[in-house]
Amino acid sequence: MSITVLGVDPRSRSKQKLQAPAPLPHVSRRALARVRDRIAPPTACHCCRGPVKLTNNRDIYAGQSFGEWPYVYRCTQCQAYVGLHPDTDLPLGIMASKETIKARKDAKFLFQRLTKERFANNRTAAYAWLAKALGIAPSICHFGMFGHDQADRAADVCRAQLGSRA
Ligand SMILES: [Zn+2]
Known part of the structure; x- marks a missing residue:
């Protein structure tokens, strides 16, 4: 499937405090501004088109949460996943297998x-x-x-x- 690389997230220039999708504690405008090559959060799995869940990465690392921004987009069907840019809801890239x-x-x-x-x-x-x-x-x-x-x-x-x- 083709993935579109976008420019800096317009929310980085928002005057209001940003809504963070659960379970993220916050989304930082300054952190969004640092992501130059942005990919939109996945709505379907990049590998199998299955449903995607935003979740804590303890679901992947045997119950142990990992890293300072321990969140991933994860496919509930094939288990492909991708991490997030710190303090944002933006994926680091394309969902992939372990x-x-x-x-x-x-x-x-x-x-x-x-x-x-x-x-x-x-x-x-x-x-x-x-x-x-x-x-x-x-x-x-x-x-x-x-x-x-x-x-x-x-x-x-x-x-x-x-x-x-x-
Ligand atoms: Zn999948």
């Missing part, structure tokens, strides 16, 4: 090393390099938007760039 999310995490770990070692922690420069290496637009060059194959490819190009030290 295996894909693991592949994204592994790739991101290598990418963060590369960012530190080769780009002097300049994330913008590192992401620009990665988008070019993968041949994709910078607006969709986010680990949360990668499918399994793309995550594996990202890991491969980062590993190659890190050379023998990876």
